[in-house]
Structure formats: C-alpha cells, structure tokens
Amino acid sequence: MNDPMYRRIADDLRGKIESDPPELEPGAQLPTEIVLMGRYGASRNTIRDAIKMLITRGLVETRAGQGTFVTGRPNPFVSTLTGDPRTGETNVFIMQAHLEGREPSFLEPTVEMQGAERSVATALKIPEGAHVVSRHYRRFIDGTPWSLQTSFYPMSLVERGALRLIQPADIAEGAVDYIAQACGIKQASYSDSIAVRSPDGNEIAFFRLPADGRVSVFEISRTAFDEDDAPIRLTITVYPADRNEFVVNVGDVPTPAMRDNEAG
Amino acid sequence: MNDPMYRRIADDLRGKIESDPPELEPGAQLPTEIVLMGRYGASRNTIRDAIKMLITRGLVETRAGQGTFVTGRPNPFVSTLTGDPRTGETNVFIMQAHLEGREPSFLEPTVEMQGAERSVATALKIPEGAHVVSRHYRRFIDGTPWSLQTSFYPMSLVERGALRLIQPADIAEGAVDYIAQACGIKQASYSDSIAVRSPDGNEIAFFRLPADGRVSVFEISRTAFDEDDAPIRLTITVYPADRNEFVVNVGDVPTPAMRDNEAG
DNA sequence: AACGATTTGTTCGTATGTATC
C-alpha cells in the first residue's frame, strides 16, 4: 500500500508471471509500455522503472523494436563435482555432456608463464611471484559459451618432465593423466570452493550476458593434491549462474538419482 | 566510444573502485549526484542511471539522506558439503560456525503436514499429493539471518515411530540421529544439487536483501537415502549468495586446506 | 523538539535515437 507506484506495478506483473497457472507464460509478450501507461495510469518512465525491476529479477527481457517478453530459461547443464579423485575435469566435462546428449567443444588453450598472484601462491603453497604455468580454456556446449577455465601449475612440474604443460596445445588425455605419466606425480584428492559473484567484462562478452552485470557467475576453485598432500594445481572455472547446476554426492548414492529436467 | 553516456560514466567510476590501489576504497563516499553532474556534464537522471549499474554489480550502495558508498563485503561463511554421509546438517552447521569462531542460533522450527508437490514427490519417490512432514528452520550467524531450511520427510517415518518429527520443537540431537534411534532407519548417503536463483519476497524480507532482487540466493537441495537406497528426506536450504561459500572435498584432502579469509 | 540544509527517491513531461518488422 505504501510502496512506490513502480514497485506496485512490478509486483502486479510479477504475480501474472509467477501465478499458477501463469497468466503470462514463458515466451509471452507483455503489453507495450504505451498500453501499460494507460492500464496503470502511470507515465512511461514509471512503467519502465517497473519493468527494470522485472529484468533485474530475470523474469522478463526486452528486445528493442519488438517488445518485452517473459523469459523461459534453458535446461540447466548439470555437472557433478564429486567423482574419482584421480581424474581431471576436462574428461568429466566431455563425458557429462555426452551423457546429457549435448555436444561439448572447446578452443585451443591459451598458455602463459606468470608470476603467481597472492591467491594462486597461497593455494599452491609457493612464494608470491614464483613462476607458474597458466592454461586457459574456453568451452562450449551445443555451440553456446559454457565455461571459462584457467589452471595454474607450479613450474616444478615442468622441471620434472611435464613439458607439454607449456605448449599451447590441448592435452588430449587430460592434464592430470599426462602429469602422472610424464613425471609420476598422481592426483590423489582435491578440494572445491564454490562462490557466486558478478561477472567481469571478459565474462560478459564471452558468455553474452546482459551488459549491466545482473546475471552472476559461479566461480569454482579446485585445488588438487598429490599422494604426498602437496598441491599440484589450482583450477578456476567460471560458469554463468543461470544455465548451470552442480551436484555433490556423498556416500554410495543410488544411480537412478537423476533428477527430471524441468521442461522450460 | 560508442557506448551510451551512462555506461561510460559507470565504467569510469568502476575503474576508480576496482583499480589497484583503489581510488575509492570500500566504505568511501562517492561524490554527490550534483557534483557528478558537473564533473561529467550529464543530467541528474543520467548520473543516477550510471549509479544504478554500479548498484546492480554490487559495487556501491546508496543511503537516502546520506550518499552513495563503496560496498565492503563481509567475510563469507564457508560451509563444507562433503562430510560423514550419516550425519545431518544441523549439527554440521553448529560445528562449522564454532570452528570459525562465530555464533550460530536458530528459531524454533515451523512444522506442517502437506501434500507433496511434484518436485518433493519426485525426490522422495512417493506419489504426488502423498502426505509429508515439512520442518522449516530459520538460522542466524552472529545474529544476522543466514539460511532458510525446509526438510520434507515421508509420512512413513512417522508411522514407523519417529513421532517427534511432527512436533513443533527442535530435535536437539538432530533429525537424522533421531530417526535412526526411533525407527532404525539410518542415513547412508546423500546427493546435493546446487543452483542459484533470484530470491522471492519471503527471502528478501528474511535476509534483508535489497528489494529489487538483484542479490541472488543459493538453493541447495539435499536428498538423503537410507541403507536400502530409499530416499528418507529432502532438505532445501537457501542462502544469500553474497555472504556464503561452499567447499567440496573429494579424496583424502590434507587438513590444513583452510583458505585464508580475505580481509575486506 | 523544531527547523533547515543536504542527499537520495519517485514521478512526471518531453525529445530524440535505434532496432525490428
């Protein structure tokens, strides 16, 4: 009652979208701003303020020259974070995509030698500024940009024989398997940290997110350890939060634990 | 160059906040809208549009009558999702909070009997509309609202002796331990699904999030199974995404895997 | 307690640009 008009209008429209059954289904077009001006007795700017609220909440999207439409979100891509502690995630990415009947792909990696920033140095337990190899992947599913991944390896791995780490080419068998074969250092465990934050400019461009940064991204940092509990890599993967979902299994979870995909 | 003016202004201000060292540190006040009008040669509405972008990205917050300030985010609370597959999360919540030197608390639970909605019925493998017990907790850390949790238990557990499930009082030893003791059904595994979405009205009010819904929430759904792989509960926990972080450990992760808390 | 100054919040009007059909 005491709310400003633009918020009352937004709440009214939200009700029409979220009611069961929805009065405005996904994909449906909202009345134009001019029509809404008449319906709610408000000016165009006030109507637009209300619609901005709905955009921020991800309920609608606007297309210049066309109109305002209720969003229908795509099927989220589900990734399982728990798995064989000795396996790298590139293979897991490919396997899971195929499991869901989707087509994974990725570009050739970007490989750089860098001085370790503080967060990288802390995770790898090396001095700040010590040299590390950074390998950066851009991955797609069904042709749409899906994740940005950067792995940091301590230079000691290269010195002990894992020379392909510093070559700007994909390692088909996966970096984890390659390191085990090349210098006998085996991944034995890993720890993931899952956070959500706003995207930066690169991420907005790559994922084609709305420019105002209202869609956030998952940032998953994986620190992997060898059998002597020494950290052997830090992998940071960024996913758009609106198209992804993660699963963690603990104990012997029954296999038909597949959740039904909510059709959008 | 071709960007609209409000976006160029926002980018310029963002640079002053994100540069290293920041020209505008967390907690610092931005120039007033009137000052920015003069500085950028734009109208007040255009300045306000730029500031709205920064608000959406979580870089600044406005306080009516005071000004616009660079946000300093609190230390995230870290929860570990992997643990003993036989333990419930209430005890884990309390232990982890104490580990970080913080004070956990929660209100008496709200207990309801409900017909299972489709998602609940699917997870518990019972018919849609079958009766379930819903137990809803509101939890706090250091006095600030931290999570909303609802657990759904199939009525069969009550029929087999777990009568305290339907009493509107906390189960001090934890519901999982209680069920094991009361009717011999032991939790043997669980599967978590982690997603991010916009908050609803209840969540905005409880977590005191900005009313326009730009801060999203984690929704973690845990389906727990007994030793016969039958689902015994579905627990949905909602956390504000801006103050929480989750950890998943796979394999025998070394214990000093504690990450340094980035001081804000 | 009252008041005024400052600062952000809401709402209107208007004009022009750009994308789509």
Added chain:
DNA sequence: TGATACATACGAACAAATCGT
C-alpha cells in the same frame, strides 16, 4: 519507407531520509 517499440537523455518538481544547529 513508415510504423512500432524499446533506449537514451534532458529538465523539473516534490517526497523522504538524514544530520547538524
């Protein structure tokens, strides 16, 4: 090309919150 619909930008007025006097 014209019509439609959203995007950007300006100006103006008043409301509401905050703070100091």
